[in-house]
Amino acid sequence: MGWIRFGSVTVLALTGALASGVTHAQELDYWVYSDFAQGEALKLQQTFIEEFTAKHPGLEITISGRGDDDLLTGQIAGASSGTGPDVFMNSTSLGAILAQAGALKNIYEDWMAMPEDFRAQFNPDLIKMCTPQPSVMYCLPYTGYGSFMYRNLTVLEEAGIDPKRPITDWSDWKAQMRKIQAAGKKAVPDMSQSWLSLANIYSGVAAPDEWGIDFDNQKTRIAPEKLAEATQMLLDIKPYTSGTSEDDQVTKDLFTTNQLAFLVSGPWVDPIFEQAAKERGLKYDRVLVPGAQEGQYGGVKGFEFIAIAPKANAKIAWEFAAYVAEKKQMTRWAAALGRFNSNDAALADPQVSSHSLLAITNEASKHAIFNRPPFFVKPYPSDYWSVLLDGVADIVEGDETPQDGAKRIVDELNELVADE
Amino acid sequence: MKRPVRPGPREGWPTSSRVDEMQKTFWNYLMLAPFMILFGAFFLYPILSGFRYSFYDWDTVREPVFVGLKNYETVLGSRNSRIAAGNLAAYVAITVPLGVSVAFGLALLVDHFAGFWGRFFRSVYFVPVVMPLFLAATIWRWLYAPNFGMFNLLAGWLGAGNIRFLNDPDVMLYSMVAVDVWVSAGFNMVILLAGLKNIPRHYYEAARLDGATKLQEIVYVTLPMIKPVMIFVISYSFISALQVFDLPWLLTGSSFLDYGGRQKALLFPVMDMMGRGFGSLSFGLASAYGFVLTFVIVLLTAAIFVLQKRDART
Numbered sequence: 001m002g003w004i005r006f007g008s009v010t011v012l013a014l015t016g017a018l019a020s021g022v023t024h025a026q027e028l029d030y031w032v033y034s035d036f037a038q039g040e041a042l043k044l045q046q047t048f049i050e051e052f053t054a055k056h057p058g059l060e061i062t063i064s065g066r067g068d069d070d071l072l073t074g075q076i077a078g079a080s081s082g083t084g085p086d087v088f089m090n091s092t093s094l095g096a097i098l099a100q101a102g103a104l105k106n107i108y109e110d111w112m113a114m115p116e117d118f119r120a121q122f123n124p125d126l127i128k129m130c131t132p133q134p135s136v137m138y139c140l141p142y143t144g145y146g147s148f149m150y151r152n153l154t155v156l157e158e159a160g161i162d163p164k165r166p167i168t169d170w171s172d173w174k175a176q177m178r179k180i181q182a183a184g185k186k187a188v189p190d191m192s193q194s195w196l197s198l199a200n201i202y203s204g205v206a207a208p209d210e211w212g213i214d215f216d217n218q219k220t221r222i223a224p225e226k227l228a229e230a231t232q233m234l235l236d237i238k239p240y241t242s243g244t245s246e247d248d249q250v251t252k253d254l255f256t257t258n259q260l261a262f263l264v265s266g267p268w269v270d271p272i273f274e275q276a277a278k279e280r281g282l283k284y285d286r287v288l289v290p291g292a293q294e295g296q297y298g299g300v301k302g303f304e305f306i307a308i309a310p311k312a313n314a315k316i317a318w319e320f321a322a323y324v325a326e327k328k329q330m331t332r333w334a335a336a337l338g339r340f341n342s343n344d345a346a347l348a349d350p351q352v353s354s355h356s357l358l359a360i361t362n363e364a365s366k367h368a369i370f371n372r373p374p375f376f377v378k379p380y381p382s383d384y385w386s387v388l389l390d391g392v393a394d395i396v397e398g399d400e401t402p403q404d405g406a407k408r409i410v411d412e413l414n415e416l417v418a419d420e
Numbered sequence: 421m422k423r424p425v426r427p428g429p430r431e432g433w434p435t436s437s438r439v440d441e442m443q444k445t446f447w448n449y450l451m452l453a454p455f456m457i458l459f460g461a462f463f464l465y466p467i468l469s470g471f472r473y474s475f476y477d478w479d480t481v482r483e484p485v486f487v488g489l490k491n492y493e494t495v496l497g498s499r500n501s502r503i504a505a506g507n508l509a510a511y512v513a514i515t516v517p518l519g520v521s522v523a524f525g526l527a528l529l530v531d532h533f534a535g536f537w538g539r540f541f542r543s544v545y546f547v548p549v550v551m552p553l554f555l556a557a558t559i560w561r562w563l564y565a566p567n568f569g570m571f572n573l574l575a576g577w578l579g580a581g582n583i584r585f586l587n588d589p590d591v592m593l594y595s596m597v598a599v600d601v602w603v604s605a606g607f608n609m610v611i612l613l614a615g616l617k618n619i620p621r622h623y624y625e626a627a628r629l630d631g632a633t634k635l636q637e638i639v640y641v642t643l644p645m646i647k648p649v650m651i652f653v654i655s656y657s658f659i660s661a662l663q664v665f666d667l668p669w670l671l672t673g674s675s676f677l678d679y680g681g682r683q684k685a686l687l688f689p690v691m692d693m694m695g696r697g698f699g700s701l702s703f704g705l706a707s708a709y710g711f712v713l714t715f716v717i718v719l720l721t722a723a724i725f726v727l728q729k730r731d732a733r734t
Contacts, residue, residue, distance in 0.1 A: 069676055073698050080480035100701055102481035186567060193587065195678065243566025243582065247673060249558055250565045259568065382700045383500070385678035393587075393682055 025058030026316055031074065031085040033304070035268055036143075037065025044336055048324050059316065061087075072097070075309075079103035084309055086317040089142055092129055092303045093372035097379040099138055105310040108137040110318045121327045121345040126303055132376040139305030140325045141342030143333070145266040146301040146365030147200055149290070150273060153283040155261040159183040163285065170204065170233055173290045177240040180261045187240035188262045189251045192231075192396045195385050196300060196371070197246040200264045202230040203369040204291035204298030212373035213380060213417055220413040222388075227406035229292065231395040238396055256282050264289050264298075267339055267361050286360045288367065299368035303342055334358055340365065381416045388413065474707035484704065491708035501709070503680075504689045510593055511688070512661045519601045519657055520650070523608030528638070530609065531616045542613065546606040553603070557670035560599045561586065586671055589685035596668055596686055603667070604660070608653045615649030616642065655724050662717045665690040689713050 036045060042063070049061045064085070066074060071090055078084010079101045090098060098104050108131070111119065119127075126141035156163045159179040167173045177187035191197035199211065206226040214221050242260055244251045252269065254260040256276040263269070276282035289298035306325055308317040323329065330346035333339060338357030341347065352358060372380065391409035395402050474491055476484035495501050530541045548556060563570050564585035575583055585595040623641050632640065643650070668674070668688055672681030676699035680687030693713065697706030 069698075072676060076480065076698055076701070097699075097701060100479060100481065190566075190587075193682075194673075242568065243584065243587075244568075245673060248561060248565075250562050250568070253562070254568060379700065380677065382677075382695060386680065386684065389678070390683050 026056075026060070026313055028059065028061045028087055028313065028317055028320060029085040030061050030063045030320070031066050031071060031088040032063060033071065033089060034065040034067055035271075036089070037063060039271070041337055041339075044333060045324075047332075048329050052320055052323050056316065056319075061320065075103045076101045078309065082311065086311060086313055087306065087308050087321050089304050089306050091371070092126075092139075092141075092305055092375040095130075095138060095305065095376040098307070099132075099376050100379060103309060104138040104307045105314050105318075106136050106138065107140070107308065107318060108135050110315075110322075111137050111140075114322065118322070118326065121343050122325075123342050123344050126342045129303070129375045130305060138376055139307040140321055142304050142306040142325050143339060143341045144301065144303035144365070145268070145340055146361045146363075146368045147196070147264055147266050147289065147299045148360050148364040149287050150255065150263045150265065150269065151285050151287060152255055152258060152261050152263075153285060154258045155180060155183075155185045158258075159185065159261070166287065167290045168294045169296070170290060170292045174236055174240075176261075177237055181240045185258075186242040186254065186260050188237060188242070188264070189244050189246045189248070189260070190241045191237070191246065191264070192234045192392045193245040193389070194247055195389060197264065198230070198234075198389065198392055199300045199369065199371065200289055200298050201233055202227065202298075203300060203367075204233075204289060204296060205229045206369070208369045211369045213378075213384075215374065215378050215417070218414075218418045218420075220410060220417055222410055222413065224403075224406045224410040227392075227409065228402040231392055231402040231406060233292070234392065234396050235398075235402065255284075256280065258282075267357055270338070270357055286357070288360070288364055291367075297364075297367035299364045300371050301365040301368035302371035378420070381420050384413060384416055387416060470707045471711060473704050474711050476704045477702075478704040479701040480703055487704070491705045492712065494705055495709045495712050500684065500687065500692050501689070503684050504687045504692045507593065507684075507686065508662065508664070508688050511597065511664065512658065514593070515597045515600050515661050516654065516657045518597065519604050520608060520654055522601050523605045523653065524612055524650075526605055526609040527612035527616055528642070530613055542610065545609055548603045549606040551603075553666050554670055556599065556603055557667065560595075560602075561671065564595055587682050589681075589683040592672075592681055592685040596671055599671065600661075600664075600667055604657065608657065611653055612646065612649060615646035619645045651724075651728050655721065655728075658724065659717060659721055662713070662720070663690055664688050665694070 030049070032045065035041060042065075045063055049063060053059050053061060068091075071088070072094060075084055075088055075090065075098055079098075084103065095104075122141050126144075127137075130139040130141060131137040151163060153163050156176075159176070159182070161176050161179055167176060180187040189197065191201050202211065202222075206223060210221055210223045210226055212221045213219075242251060242254055244254065246263065246265060251260065251263065252272055255263050256273065270286075273282060273284050277284065291297045306321045308314055308321055311317070325343065327343055327345040327349075330341045330343035331349045331352055334341055334346055334352040335349075335355065338355040338361075340358060340361040346352060347358070347362060353362075388409060391405055391412065394400050395405035399405075400408070473484065475486060475488060477487045477491075478484040526545050530538060530545065533541055564572075566572055566582050566584055566587075569585075571585065572582055575581070583591060585591055619642065623645065624637055627637050627641050665688065668681070668686035669679065669691060672679065672686050674680060674691065676695055679691050679695050679699075689709065690713070693706050693709040696702045696709060
C-alpha cells in the first residue's frame with residue numbers, strides 16, 4: 001500500500017514538473033546591472049520584454065538585476081557550466097575576460113545578416129570595439145556613460161562663487177576650492193582613491209591614447225610626465241578634499257547635505273541627486289570636468305554591451321538583444337531616463353537630444369578617455385590598478401615627488417604587463 | 421518437508437540477525453539518501469573536482485593543462501599570498517582574543533540583568549549579528565569617514581588630527597577588527613550567556629561565603645564552569661576569522677579587479693583566491709590556494725581539538 005502511495009506521489013510530482021516545463025516553449029534569462037532593474041529603468045525594460053514576447057508566443061524572458069561582481073562571476077561560472085544567463089550586459093572593460101572565459105557567442109554572422117539600416121544605427125567605433133578580429137564580433141553596443149562634474153550650487157553660493165562663470169582650467173578650479181575650504185566646506189572627494197577618479201584628473205592633461213595598455217608592445221600607455229602633472233594636481237587639492245572616495249555612499253551624502261561642492265561621477269548618480277532635489281531642495285547642476293588648460297576637459301567614458309551566451313537558444317537570444325538595442329527602444333530609453341547609449345540614430349532623435357542629463361553625458365563623452373582600453377583583447381594584469389593607485393597614494397602622501405613617483409609607477413606597470 | 425538450509429556465515433551469507441539488522445537500517449539509510457546524494461553532488465564532488473583542478477592550468481574554457489605542483493608553488497611563493505597570510509595572522513591574533521573577551525564581558529553584564537532589561541540588552545547586543553553585513557559596513561564607513569565621521573569629529577575635539585581609518589595602512593587592520601568585534605560579539609555573547617545560565621547559583625554562594633571577590637568568582641567559578649562553551653566560542657571565532665572575506669571586501673570597496681585596499685593592508689587569503697579565480701580566470705591556481713588555506717585551517721583546528729582533549733584528560 002505504501003509503495004502504491006509513494007508511486008502515485010512520484011508520478012504526480014513528475015507530471016507536475018513536466019507540465020510546468022512545457023508552459024513555455026523557450027525561456028531566456030536576461031541579466032542587467034542593478035540600476036537597470038529598478039524604478040523607471042525596470043518598467044521600460046519590462047515594456048521591451050512584453051513587446052518582444054508578444055511577437056514570440058511561448059517565450060518567457062526573466063530579467064534579473066545584478067551587482068558588478070555578481071554579473072561577472074555569474075557570467076564566467078555560467079560559461080563553464082552552461083547555466084548562466086542567455087542574454088546579458090556588462091562593461092566593455094570586462095569584455096576581454098568574458099571572451100577568454102568563453103561567455104560570449106561570436107555574433108558576426110547574425111550581425112551581418114541584419115539589414116543595413118539596422119547596422120548603420122550604431123556608433124561605428126563601438127562596433128569596431130566589439131569586433132576585435134575579422135569575422136569575430138562579441139557584442140552589440142548597448143548603453144554607456146561619460147563622466148562629468150556635479151556642482152552643489154548652495155555650497156558655491158556660500159563660498160561666494162558665481163556658478164554661472166565656468167571653470168576655465170585647473171588653476172581656476174583650485175582657486176574655487178580654496179574659497180570653498182575657507183567657507184568651511186569641502187571641495188572634492190579624495191580623487192586619488194579610485195581608478196575612475198584618478199582617470200578623471202589624468203584625462204584633464206593627457207590624450208586619449210595615453211591611457212590603458214599597449215598589449216602588442218607589452219607596456220602601459222600611461223605617460224609618466226602626464227601622470228606627474230595629474231598627481232601634482234592631486235597633491236595641490238589635497239587640503240580641500242573630503243577624504244572620502246568618489247564612489248563611497250558617504251561622499252554622496254555629503255553632496256546632498258550641502259557639505260561638498262564638486263563630485264566627478266557618471267549619470268548613475270543623478271537619480272540620487274534628483275530625489276534629494278525633490279525631497280530636500282538640493283540645488284545642483286552638471287558641467288564638464290575641468291582640464292589643465294583652458295579648452296581642455298577631463299572625463300572618462302565607458303560602454304556597456306549586450307551579448308548572448310553560446311547556448312542552444314542563441315538564435316532567439318540574438319533576436320531579443322537586437323530588439324532592445326535597436327533605435328526605437330534606445331530612443332525611449334534615452335528620452336525617459338536621459339541615459340546615454342551606443343545607438344547614434346537614437347541619440348540624434350530630437351526628443352532625446354534635448355534631455356539635459358543626456359546632453360551633458362554626450363558632450364562629456366566627446367572629451368573623455370576610454371575607461372580601460374583596449375577592449376576584448378586581454379584582461380589587465382591582476383595587480384595593475386593596485387600598483388597604480390598605491391603609487392599615486394604614495395605621491396599624494398608626500399612619500400615621493402610626482403616626477404619620481406610617476407616614473408616608478410610606469411616602470412612597475414610596464415614590468416607587470418610584460419610579465420603577463 | 422525438508423526446509424531449505426540457508427548457508428551459514430562461513431559460506432559468506434549474512435546470519436539472520438544481520439539480515440534483520442540490514443532490514444532495520446535499510447529504511448534509515450534510504451531516508452538519509454537524499455541528503456547524502458545532495459551532499460555528495462554539491463559538496464564532496466566540487467571539493468574533489470577542485471582538488472583535481474588545483475594541479476591544472478585551467479581558465480574554464482581551454483582544456484585544462486596538467487602542471488603538477490606549479491600552482492601550489494606559485495601560491496606559496498607569491499607576494500600577494502605572503503601579504504595576505506601576514507594580514508591574516510595579525511587579524512586572527514587580535515580579533516579572536518579581543519572578540520571573545522568583549523563577548524564574555526557583555527555576557528557577564530547581561531547575566532546581571534533579569535526580566536525585561538536582561539532581554540533588552542540581549543536583543544540590543546544581538547542586533548549587529550542579524551544586520552546585513554553590507555549595511556553594517558556602510559554604517560562603519562560613515563563612522564570612519566575623514567573630516568565628517570563621528571570618530572574623526574571626536575578625535576578633532578580631543579585635538580588629534582584626521583585619522584584615515586580605512587585608508588591608512590597602519591590603521592586599517594585595527595579599524596576592521598573593531599567592526600568585526602562589533603558584528604560578532606552578540607553571537608558569541610548569546611552562546612556564553614547560555615553557558616553562564618547553566619552554572620548552579622550555589623557555587624557562587626559558596627564562593628561568597630568563602631570571601632571571594634567578584635573577580636575571584638569569575639576566575640575560579642565562572643571560567644572553569646563554562647570552559648567547554650568558551651572553547652567552542654574560541655574555536656568557532658578562530659575558524660571564522662581564518663575565512664574572513666566579506667567584511668574587508670566591503671570596507672575597502674573591493675572588486676575582482678582591485679581588492680585589498682591601499683597597499684593591500686586588508687588583503688586576506690580568501691579575497692586573493694577569489695580575485696585569482698574570477699579576476700584573472702586562473703581557476704587552477706585559485707583551487708590550489710583554496711586547498712592550501714583548507715589545509716592550514718584543518719591543521720590549526722585539529723591542533724585546537726587535540727589541546728582541548730589533552731586538557732580534558734588532565
